[in-house]
Amino acid sequence: NPLARAQYMLAAHNARQLPPDGGFEVAFAGRSNAGKSTALNAICQQNALARVSKTPGRTQQLVFFDVPPTTDRYLVDLPGYGYAKVPKDLQAHWQAFIDEYFRTREALKGLVVVMDIRHPLKDYDRQMLGYAVSRDLPAHAILTKADKLGRGQQTQTLLAVRKDLAQSYGDTVSVQVFSGESKQGLDEARSVVSGWLQM
Numbered sequence: 318n319p320l321a322r323a324q325y326m327l328a329a330h331n332a333r334q335l336p337p338d339g340g341f342e343v344a345f346a347g348r349s350n351a352g353k354s355t356a357l358n359a360i361c362q363q364n365a366l367a368r369v370s371k372t373p374g375r376t377q378q379l380v381f382f383d384v385p386p387t388t389d390r391y392l393v394d395l396p397g398y399g400y401a402k403v404p405k406d407l408q409a410h411w412q413a414f415i416d417e418y419f420r421t422r423e424a425l426k427g428l429v430v431v432m433d434i435r436h437p438l439k440d441y442d443r444q445m446l447g448y449a450v451s452r453d454l455p456a457h458a459i460l461t462k463a464d465k466l467g468r469g470q471q472t473q474t475l476l477a478v479r480k481d482l483a484q485s486y487g488d489t490v491s492v493q494v495f496s497g498e499s500k501q502g503l504d505e506a507r508s509v510v511s512g513w514l515q516m
């Protein structure tokens with residue numbers, strides 16, 4: 318798993334702090350508590366990788382992990398939606414930064430949206446998917462915490478979300494069932510991400 322080499326690189330608060338824009342990167346989005354950190358850690362075979370994104374002050378930054386051996390492959394953790402404590406002006410800054418990032422970042426090759434399988438496709442998720450699709454970027458929805466549901470309900474939700482995504486966004490958004498707990502769906506998630514990174 319080439320993603321096991323991922324390591325914390327930097328956290329960017331504004332466009333000037335972003336690493337050079339010439340390589341390949343995959344962004345991870347998710348409402349807080351959806352299970353994004355757990356999914357990112359599992360995909361990268363690490364216990365604490367995404368913890369850095371949750372430290373105070375980092376919840377309004379883009380957190381970059383580089384994936385050696387080259388220096389131009391990144392995973393980007395997009396934190397901070399659903400944090401009620403964030404003041405309004407910070408939210409506005411964050412919104413503008415994310416917006417610009419999605420509109421202009423050449424290196425961005427795909428978006429992963431992590432959703433709790435019991436609460437899929439909330440407003441924030443659709444906003445992120447909209448950003449990707451409006452730029453013709455592929456997106457992949459991960460329905461995590463699948464271990465909380467039986468197989469029948471997992472399949473039912475998968476089919477319903479797949480249908481909704483196809484109707485809302487066409488065929489550029491894929492979806493899978495996942496669990497950071499049981500590791501269900503891990504190979505599929507890794508292959509999507511490493512494929513976008515061309516690794």
Ligand code: GDP
Binds near residue numbers: 348353354355499
């Ligand atoms: P984040 O805020 O999106 O990064 O969410 P976290 O990864 O920190 O997870 C939020 C909570 O959900 C934590 O208590 C996790 O232990 C739990 N969680 C995350 N993934 C799973 C999963 O696949 N299965 C179960 N049962 N719990 C999970």
